[in-house]
Amino acid sequence: MRQKPKILNIKTIARTRMFHIEKMDIEFHNGQRREYERLNPPGNGSVLVVPMLDAQTVLMIYEYSGGTDKYELALTKGRIDAGETPLEAANREIIEEIGYGAQQLSFVKTLTIAPGYQSNFTHIILAQDLYSASAKGDEPEPLKVVEHKLSTLETLVYNEDLTEARSIAALYMVREIIKNQR
Amino acid sequence: MRQKPKILNIKTIARTRMFHIEKMDIEFHNGQRREYERLNPPGNGSVLVVPMLDAQTVLMIYEYSGGTDKYELALTKGRIDAGETPLEAANREIIEEIGYGAQQLSFVKTLTIAPGYQSNFTHIILAQDLYSASAKGDEPEPLKVVEHKLSTLETLVYNEDLTEARSIAALYMVREIIKNQR
Numbered sequence: 001m002r003q004k005p006k007i008l009n010i011k012t013i014a015r016t017r018m019f020h021i022e023k024m025d026i027e028f029h030n031g032q033r034r035e036y037e038r039l040n041p042p043g044n045g046s047v048l049v050v051p052m053l054d055a056q057t058v059l060m061i062y063e064y065s066g067g068t069d070k071y072e073l074a075l076t077k078g079r080i081d082a083g084e085t086p087l088e089a090a091n092r093e094i095i096e097e098i099g100y101g102a103q104q105l106s107f108v109k110t111l112t113i114a115p116g117y118q119s120n121f122t123h124i125i126l127a128q129d130l131y132s133a134s135a136k137g138d139e140p141e142p143l144k145v146v147e148h149k150l151s152t153l154e155t156l157v158y159n160e161d162l163t164e165a166r167s168i169a170a171l172y173m174v175r176e177i178i179k180n181q182r
Numbered sequence: 183m184r185q186k187p188k189i190l191n192i193k194t195i196a197r198t199r200m201f202h203i204e205k206m207d208i209e210f211h212n213g214q215r216r217e218y219e220r221l222n223p224p225g226n227g228s229v230l231v232v233p234m235l236d237a238q239t240v241l242m243i244y245e246y247s248g249g250t251d252k253y254e255l256a257l258t259k260g261r262i263d264a265g266e267t268p269l270e271a272a273n274r275e276i277i278e279e280i281g282y283g284a285q286q287l288s289f290v291k292t293l294t295i296a297p298g299y300q301s302n303f304t305h306i307i308l309a310q311d312l313y314s315a316s317a318k319g320d321e322p323e324p325l326k327v328v329e330h331k332l333s334t335l336e337t338l339v340y341n342e343d344l345t346e347a348r349s350i351a352a353l354y355m356v357r358e359i360i361k362n363q364r
Contacts (some may be wrong), residue, residue, distance in 0.1 A: 002253060004246070016195055016205075021196070024248055026322075029283055034322050037201060040249075063323060066298060067300040068231075071186070072297045081331075084285055109345075111346070111347045112249070114297055115348070116245075119249045122347070140212075141211070146186070158291060163293055163294040164293070164294050165294070165295055165304070165351045168351040169339075172350075
C-alpha cells in the first residue's frame, strides 16, 4: 500500500447543531497539495440493524427523511449513545422503532457512506431471535413497519422507495449470512 | 402512503466551498413539529460506475479519502458536470480514473447515502465493452487500479479496505444483472 498523504493542517470552518465541517490541507507523497473539506461528526458512529422475524422475513420501516423530503423504505438506524456498545445501541433502536428486541445480535461489517468527505461509520448489526418489546424513541410520529422476504431481494432493491445504499448492502450481506447458517 | 409532512420554512445556515447546510422547520400530519438540518449540495448529483473488463472482472480503485484519512478500495465515482447526462459523466470518469471508456453504459439504480439528512443522489452505471482511453482528471496522484472477480464477492465485501456502502450495493446488483445477461 502507498504511503499515506500528510495532513498539514486541520481546522473547523463551520459548525451547526448537527454538522461539523473541517478543512484539511493535504500533501501527497509526490508533493501535490490539496485542500479537502470533510464532515466530522462527534460521537461514536451509528448502527444499522437487520431485524429478522424468521429466516426469511426482514422488518423494515417507512420513515420521513428530511434530506430527500419523502418517506423512505429502509432498515432501522440510529446513533450510538455515550457508554453504549454497537450491539446495545442496535437493540435499543429496534425496541424503539419496530417493537422488538433481539436475543441474538451479531456484528456484520462497518460501512462508510462517503469516505472521501465524511468520517462517520455505520456498524451493520444482524438481529435474530426477536421478542416483543417497546420503548418511546424521539420519533415525531410512529414509524410504519413492513415485512419483506429475503427471497424477493432481487426485486425489492428496485423498489423506488428503497434508495439507501447502506440498507441495500446490508440486506445482501445478511441474505448470505443466513444462507450459511442453515 | 402517508401524507407528507409540511416544510414550513427552509433557510441556509452554513455554506463552505463544498457544503451547503439548510435548516428546515417541519410539521408532521399529527401536528408535531421538528427542526431538521440537511446537506443540500448544488449540482446534478453524481455517478458511481461498475466497469467490467469481462463478465467476471470488475475494475476498482484505491483512492485516498479525506473523510476517513485512508486509502479506500471502491468503484469509480464523480460529480455530473453541467450539461452532461449520467451516462456521459460515467464514461468520462472511467476514462480519467481507470484508463478505459465503455461502448455500453447502462443505468442500474439511483441510490441515496443518508436520506435523513442529505439530499444528494448517486446514479449507479454499469460499463461494459471497454476500450482503452485516457484523459487527465483532477486527481492529485495516479489512482491504483485493481481487478476483482465477481465470483469472489462474498469474500471481497469483508475486505477491510472496502467500506463504502454504495460500492458494495452496486457490486451485488451488477452481479445479478450480469448473471441474467448470459
